[in-house]
Amino acid sequence: MTHTSLLRPGRSEPDGVGALRRFALGPAGSKEEVVEWDPPHHLGYVVVSGLPVRHYRADVELGSEGGGTVVTWRGSFDEIVPGTGRALRFVLKRVTAGFAARVSRYAERAVS
Secondary structure: OOEEEEEEOOOOOOOOOOOEEEEEEOOEEEEEEEEEEEOOOEEEEEEEEOOOEEEEEEEEEEEEEOOEEEEEEEEEEEEOOOOOHHHHHHHHHHHHHHHHHHHHHHHHHHHO
16 A cells, blocks of 8 residues: 545544545555444445445454454455456455554554
C-alpha cells in the first residue's frame, strides 16, 4: 500500500459508517465503504470499485487474548470471471496478511 485517503467522512465519525476510503498501490487501488463500525472491536466494509470481483465484503474483529490482541479478518466475494476465485483469494489473502502485519508493527511501536 503506497497511499490511503479518506474520500468521504462517515456519518457520525470520520472513519465510521458511510466513510469512503481509497487504498492505492502505485496507480492502482480500490475504494471501500465502511458499513459497520464498532471501535475498537469491529470494522465491516465493502469494496465499491477497484477489484475484479463483485459483492466483496470484509469484517475485521479485534479481541483480547493473553496479553495481546487477536485480529480476525474475514472476507467474501463473487467472481466476475468464472474460475478466477481461487487465484483472487490467494492474492487478497496475501495482501490482507501483509497489511495486518504492518498495522500490528505500527501498533507495537505506538505503545512502546
